[in-house]
């Protein structure tokens with residue numbers, strides 16, 4: 052089961068698109084599990100949220116074995132700088148674990164036209180699949196058409212597909228199948 | 233930047249400088265030390281224990297794989313030959329990042345050479361060797377999609393690198409992976425102030441014969457298995473993992489595959505991992521293990537479907553044991569062990585497909601033995 056938790060209000064149609072897409076991508080029931088407040092400890096001076104702290108401190112939701120929880124925030128997320136600097140952050144996951152968070156702050160404007168809303172929804176779904184993919188032990192993928200390709204990659208098309216490539220899909224299917232047995 | 237380094241044409245393995253941090257003697261290991269077992273990942277040393285195997289007292293180093301809590305046992309005298317090394321230092325990790333971010337012009341295009349070299353890098357190349365595999369295959373993927381076997385190798389190498397970087401830097405794995413890919417495929421417009429990358433690890437020349445080195449043969453005799461024809465199999469790496477595997481079961485199928493010359497990068501890893509995982513159930517006796525090895529020795533060239541069947545059998549056999557070992561892993565209640573363990577048999581399912589697509593294994597075998 053995938054439980055989606057929002058930190059701000061979200062259009063019910065956007066949520067319906069997201070849960071349907073996640074269900075298709077992983078074959079797992081997906082539901083909106085309500086709202087939670089922003090964890091104060093994760094707030095940084097520059098207005099961003101520390102993604103690592105966020106996952107440690109955010110209020111939990113009730114889960115059962117192998118449930119995955121995806122938090123969605125509109126606040127920009129930040130990662131601690133690494134050896135070559137700070138990677139941009141679309142989302143962050145506890146690899147092989149339970150919680151992931153994604154931000155809508157880097158998505159293209161949602162806008163009001165049917166086309167712009169569709170683009171926004173698809174892009175949100177892609178980031179959600181990426182984040183949940185990490186929860187199911189997926190690593191990044193070199194295929195720019197795969198949702199596990201890093202979201203910042205210059206090779207990523209402007210309107211990326213919201214799908215896993217064959218390798219990643221099969222790997223996630225195996226992990227999910229085995230978790231179920 | 234140059235591509236992968238050349239092999240030393242004639243030099244013996246022993247004459248090459250050891251990779252930094254390699255444990256040359258089990259006496260160096262203290263409980264609490266964190267070490268990297270090539271192809272297995274980061275382990276914490278628990279201690280040394282003595283076991284009676286086939287009437288011989290064997291000193292075993294017990295380790296715990298950090299990622300999933302799996303128990304790993306290595307005979308003390310095998311420690312120098314399995315390439316156990318200390319977790320990369322901050323300096324080594326820095327070098328890895330400057331290497332990952334450097335321009336890479338010429339991926340090895342001969343897949344036979346590449347696959348073999350990459351398997352060696354994962355075993356003997358230290359953390360930089362692992363990074364070389366990731367970067368080399370990544371560069372190649374930009375020219376054309378990787379064949380199934382190398383796609384798997386790429387993912388395995390990535391998994392090992394992510395976890396070693398995570399442990400060395402003290403960060404969560406997903407963050408380590410973001411750091412790695414920030415270097416490997418930086419966002420548009422990002423330029424790094426790079427230092428010259430460290431010198432790539434020199435690979436030893438492959439022995440002409442596929443027989444294990446003398447020390448390894450001694451090891452086999454120690455286990456009373458010398459008469460099973462194991463000496464003819466190049467199980468240097470896999471064999472070291474056998475007793476800890478006590479799940480020599482896993483070794484059986486996988487080890488044979490490794491000896492066949494296919495996917496040795498993957499096979500021993502997988503096999504040894506199996507062994508490692510099955511270990512908590514450690515009660516398996518050598519009598520059980522030996523027949524399996526005999527089977528392996530008797531039919532080293534296992535066609536794919538048979539290997540698959542065996543794999544399935546192993547998976548089935550493993551199931552109860554897995555449950556039994558749960559309590560032992562109480563300190564790590566996550567589903568990881570199950571997921572990981574279960575992953576191996578499933579992984580197998582892909583192999584036949586990969587084999588079917590091309591007559592590669594045969595070609596590769598030939599290539600490797602020369």
Ligand SMILES: [Zn+2]
Pocket residue numbers: 181185191201
């Ligand atoms: Zn990611």
Ligand SMILES: [Zn+2]
Pocket residue numbers: 191192193194197198199200215216217218219220
């Ligand atoms: Zn992929």
